[in-house]
């Protein structure tokens with residue numbers, strides 16, 4: 001994202017986020033990141049508005065991070081990397097019967113990206129951090145009863161939005177990206193906790209889960225719109 005090249009779109013609406021914390025199911029290590037998954041069998045945790053034509057259901061959120069604080073995010077702002085980036089993944093259950101089908105279609109997914117910057121301790125994130133030792137290895141999963149992911153979303157309503165893809169295989173061009181302008185602050189211990197996770201299963205030679213971000217890709221002829229002037 002090059003701030004000066006983004007185009008203010010006055011027709012962009014505020015993003016409306018309504019999450020039900022009791023839809024939280026479990027937290028697990030999938031060997032690429034750690035993710036918190038939600039019950040998406042009904043419209044209980046949804047987003048609507050912003051650049052979106054339909055409402056989208058929350059399915060999971062996960063993070064990408066670096067081995068050191070100099071990099072880790074999958075988006076940059078004026079070529080600046082953040083040490084980590086949160087992705088809240090939603091799918092268009094109005095139009096598609098399943099997430100798997102939505103993944104293959106242009107208006108199938110909406111992912112909210114939130115930058116993490118080094119700073120103050122983040123109380124809401126600490127609940128996740130406290131669970132990480134229990135899911136150190138690939139395929140480890142623990143129950144996670146109640147968690148409200150809106151505590152991880154900055155209060156400032158400003159965002160950039162553009163049409164993009166999944167950042168991991170299958171890399172399908174099905175994502176309306178909504179990147180929040182304001183980062184959330186987390187402290188060094190919290191970032192270090194992410195870096196204690198492993199890509200590897202229990203019993204395998206340990207490989208620390210770090211640098212699980214996709215390299216920057218060319219914007220080509222895409223326009224990034226901003227919801228703010």
Ligand SMILES: NS(=O)(=O)c1ccc(O)c(NC(=O)NCCc2ccccn2)c1
Pocket residue numbers: 032087089111165166167168169170175
């Ligand atoms: N990183 S992202 O673009 O927000 C995103 C969102 C929802 C997704 O299902 C995926 N990708 C995904 O689940 N891929 C299947 C598992 C996998 C395969 C290879 C690398 C990482 N993860 C990525």
Ligand SMILES: [Zn+2]
Pocket residue numbers: 062063064087167
């Ligand atoms: Zn992601």
